[in-house]
Amino acid sequence: MINLRISDQNLIRIKKLKTLKQININPYPSEEYTITYNSKEIRTNYKKNKPVILAGRIIRIRIMGKASFIELKDKEGLIQIYISINNFSYENKVYNLFLKKLLDIGDLIGINGYLFKTKKKQISVYAKKIKLLSKCLRTLPNVKTDKSGNTFDSFSNNEKRHRMKYVDFIVNEEIKKVILTRVKIITFIRNYLNQINYLEVETPILQSIPGGAIARPFITYHNTLKSTFYLRISNELYLKKLIVGGFEKVYEFSRNFRNEGIDKKHNPEFTILELYVAYKDYYCMIKFTEKFLNQICFNLYQCFTLKIGNQDINFIYPFQQITFFEAIKIYTGFDLSHLIETEILKICTEINVKIDKNMKKGQILDQIFSQKCEKQIIQPTFIIDFPIEMSPLAKKHRFKNGVSERFELIINGVEIANSYSELNDPIDQLQRFKQQIKLYNKIESENMLIDKDFILSLEYGMPPCTGIGFGLDRLIMLFTNQRNINDVLFFPTIKSVNTIQIG
Template identity: 85%
Template sequence: MRTWCLSDQNLRRIKKLQTLKQININPYPSEEYTRTYNSKEIRNNYKNKKKVLLAGRIIRIRRMGKASFLELKDKYGIIQIYISINNFNYENKIYNLFFKKLIDIGDIIGITGYLFKTKNNQISVEAKKIKLLSKCLHTLPNVKIDKMGKTFDSFSNPEKRHRMKYVDFLVNEEIQKVILTRIKIITFIRNYLNQRNYLEVETPILQSIPGGAIARPFITYHNSLKSTLYLRISNELYLKKLLVGGFEKVYEFSRNFRNEGIDKKHNPEFTILEVYLAYKDYYWMMKFTEKFLHKICCNISQCFPLKFGKQDLNFLSPFIDPFQQITFFEALKIYTGFDISDMLENEIIKICTEINVKIDKNMKKGQILDQIFSQKCEKQILKPTFIIDFPIEMSPLAKKHRFKNGLSERFELIINGVEIANSYSELNDPIDQFKRFKKQIKLYNKMESENMLIDQDFILSLEYGMPPCAGIGFGLDRLIMLFTNQKNINDVLFFPSIKSLENRKNNFN
């Protein structure tokens, strides 16, 4: 057992644990515990003196001499338990020693008893048997609110909450609801796509080339293959290979990994929903996206507007309130005051100085434009908006625009100042794709080698012929942040990435 960071309360509970073992009560029994009812079923099917077996965690105890009350919490709610010394026949040991001295808030117990209602008409269980199922060795945070409305002892420290998610879920019901909404959204998406004959597929997480995006990868080594491998930064190229192979409608909940910064919108591992289908383009995908988000919204909020901070976000039918569409260069003009659509690179650099956009001296035109958009435009776009027709320099995997020179058939969906989705009419010309990859090498010369940017097998697959297609990637974690009104990505993840515990011991003393 760990020896650091044990408080006096921890030590007292450990002593109780030892006492339990000394009197032959197993604090962690292994046999199955049969439950006949949960708290919800008890409330919905109350019958006086009905026998019930239930289990849960103690969240409150009121000890009062020869009779006591406790509140037991399970998945479905809270139920009151009445404990009386008269119901136990072991020389009062069960009540006076086991219950009064060795049972604590946080312990998981099983109760056998009979239903009744108190004088206040509260449904309760009169316990005839108590079985300890798991001893809790820590004091649970117990939120208290005084007469002035001031809150005490809440589990609200962000670092503790995000490190100890199991406690966060246990004591902060709102965060548990957020995670349950996450599960509900993912289940809905899966059903929605499956019903429309999309195939859920799986692509490799360990890859020989970190392709499909420009990002710093996590690197590992495979001993048997004697080769360096990379954790997936994108699954896009593999999904396109499946289209080459004849699978026309595919999707994947892709766990991706990028060895880069951490903030309220970025986690080193994150989930992307990627959807690809043959014989469609990015115009079709915009219509699909509006309808798709409308269906998700209706599934979780009955089609009412969502509240995100102070902003009301409306996802009505695309026929009633379609998302706004603005071209990339129109957005730059709106939010910077400059029309830079026809400017050369050196002219754009001068504009960056005027509008106070920070850029690196080694950046090329596409990267500079990306910085201008990120720093000056994105955060100001609140209503759901498609930013369309990006410069070709910023879109190496998208088709050239069929009508507009120098642009690509690409859109990003921005909502409340955050990129939610990215979509292309996918490039399927292998020669053009190879040339684009070669240009990327010059832009990102910090990469280790040419092979880290050019997936030769992907080019080969395109040479066999990929049907015209549209693809989209939704930032699933960000989407869930939006639908649950959360401002920190850590609140929508089961277990976010944070600094190692060894570096944070002092915070828990």
């Protein structure tokens, strides 16, 4: 619940707002405020008496009679501001009223002054003028750190943090750094792919058929067309249509939506990096993926080993490869590769794997792998050659019966990517779609309509190709050592507000 109740502190700040207007200080000016330097540039290029103009948010105020200190925070960090009544370009009464009584922690101000160092050699700005840029009417969490580095009164309640990300970014610098790392990773990926001649494309979010994956979609309605549409659960089929159309290397940062559970690894709205390349297979994609992640790690940290918790994750390739059935045998002791469904069900009871009574063979195998294997795989590992029942969009293996040319990349117990040698036989693909629909219950089956336009596109001929989908949010969680997906999203999905209290 978001609380808009007016507290005593809010009332005090609102009174200050009125006083500011009475003395002709606009608390929300509209004109441009020209900034010449930020805090990082000041620290890096310090020169005594250098004139500077900067802006930021007040984090701390220390009033000391005729002199005062303000700790100012801008996008690059903190800088100390020194204000002396004897060197201030306003009348004393304005100094005493404006600075001492009307400014608050959280206010956004502009500073015009020059650089100097205090007796303790701290780089500071000697303020000649202060301009109020935006009055803060809410009290910021007062995060304090002692000499030993211990933090007190932190803004740490996860429900509040994730709902009020704007406050989280103000007071929790580490979370802001995580988000900036997200931006850096996406920028690197885009540049990396563009340099090797991949084309960034855009595909529809509103789709008439929720194809390309198995998931419950969000449903909406278009009034003019009088048609039901779905928010996309995947962009895979559209990217393959582009391969059909002659675009040989394509990628998209795809915002996808799945009307399913929410936990520390799942958000209903999430980002997938999906890419496809013609005339390659999943063996080629393994090599691409190894180098790709290796370069992301090096770009971020100038090394190839990443510390996650107590684990050192090594991105030096080649990564380990294990077949799907080998992984199950390693972590359960059972070879399931030649067993029928009833035999596998008995083993599920022995190894305490929880399954739904309506699940079919492919779903049962998926649960065994998820519950018994995935979390134990720490170093980057390709799980290859999945059962054909689990891979409706992948080619049957060219040498092995009953499995597909598919891999999943597991790192630190989490699936990071999924790849196939893409199925381009339209007759086989249509049969696979029909078989897949039969596996799911009535509600899911009604939403899993066959995309006939995709089948039609395959009939025009899709070149042999391979594709991969990276869970971008999970990838960023990995490279920023975060355990909660909400901490790598600008604005995660939070339960709807039921009540708003005002006054």
